[in-house]
Amino acid sequence: MSQKLSDLLLALERDAVLETVKGRLGTNEDPLRVLEDCRSGMTLVGERFQRGDFFLAELILSAEIFKDAAAIIEPRLSRARADHSRGRVLVGTLMGDIHDLGKNILITLLRAHGFEVKDLGVDVPPSVAVEKVKESKAHFVGFSALITTAFPNMKQAVTLLQEAGLRGRVKVMIGGGVTTPEVRDYVGADFQTTDAMEGVAYCLKTTGGK
Numbered sequence: 001m002s003q004k005l006s007d008l009l010l011a012l013e014r015d016a017v018l019e020t021v022k023g024r025l026g027t028n029e030d031p032l033r034v035l036e037d038c039r040s041g042m043t044l045v046g047e048r049f050q051r052g053d054f055f056l057a058e059l060i061l062s063a064e065i066f067k068d069a070a071a072i073i074e075p076r077l078s079r080a081r082a083d084h085s086r087g088r089v090l091v092g093t094l095m096g097d098i099h100d101l102g103k104n105i106l107i108t109l110l111r112a113h114g115f116e117v118k119d120l121g122v123d124v125p126p127s128v129a130v131e132k133v134k135e136s137k138a139h140f141v142g143f144s145a146l147i148t149t150a151f152p153n154m155k156q157a158v159t160l161l162q163e164a165g166l167r168g169r170v171k172v173m174i175g176g177g178v179t180t181p182e183v184r185d186y187v188g189a190d191f192q193t194t195d196a197m198e199g200v201a202y203c204l205k206t207t208g209g210k
């Protein structure tokens with residue numbers, strides 16, 4: 001039997017990962033399941049890093065492999081787009097955090113479901129994010145976080161939104177591997193998830209779609 005995708009990623013076997021991804025997509029498997037298996041591999045990589053068995057070099061390499069795999073999967077995630085925008089969404093990773101793989105997946109999925117999305121990038125100061133919300137009249141703003149030190153910056157962004165009188169008109173979502181419902185409450189966000197599709201479902205539900 002062929003090796004599991006998550007284990008191949010953990011073994012940093014780039015060619016085997018990409019072949020397996022292509023092979024599974026070739027059998028018309030749900031691309032979201034293939035993507036989820038790649039993400040599980042990244043979680044395993046993270047655990048090894050935490051135990052001190054992997055170093056930064058392995059983390060970087062795993063991210064490169066994940067990016068290549070995602071580039072193969074992403075076109076399959078796109079459905080026919082709606083002929084009008086379902087709503088405007090800003091998505092970014094706040095100051096102190098440069099992780100962007102999950103953020104980029106969320107953006108792909110939101111666009112595939114007809115949302116107009118602006119990518120704020122990574123390491124974004126909370127004040128800049130709030131300024132962009134003001135300019136764009138966004139309906140949703142999504143903050144992605146993979147390191148816990150980014151939590152106070154998410155909280156600050158929400159405080160700044162309140163101070164600018166914008167909090168009532170924009171829904172705040174947070175996501176990323178280290179977020180939890182407790183972090184949502186600490187930050188003062190409306191919604192939290194560690195699954196990009198749940199984020200899309202939240203936006204669809206809020207805007208009256210399905």
Ligand code: B12
Pocket residue numbers: 039042043044045046047049050056059060062063096097098099100101102103105106141142143144145146147148149173174175176177178193194195196197198199200
């Ligand atoms: C890849 C990786 C890196 C890469 C990032 C490359 C890149 N371009 O993003 C590199 C090598 C650069 C890196 C650097 C570092 N990393 Co790192 N990294 C990881 C790793 C292995 C995988 C993260 C990942 O991309 N997962 C795959 C994606 C697809 O999953 P995801 O982000 O969860 O996204 C999904 C959902 O959560 C959701 N989603 C994501 N965001 C959002 C937002 C919204 C609004 C919504 C709705 C949904 C949503 O959508 C995605 C699909 O469903 C994790 C381990 C882990 N357990 O996650 C460590 C990890 C996050 N890193 C960690 C650390 C410590 C670091 C460094 C500090 C290491 C160092 N000593 O320098 C630096 C930090 C630099 C910085 N200032 O940000 C720690 C964080 C610990 C903590 N508790 O804070 C982790 C948890 C590893 C560990 N166990 O120790 N890292």
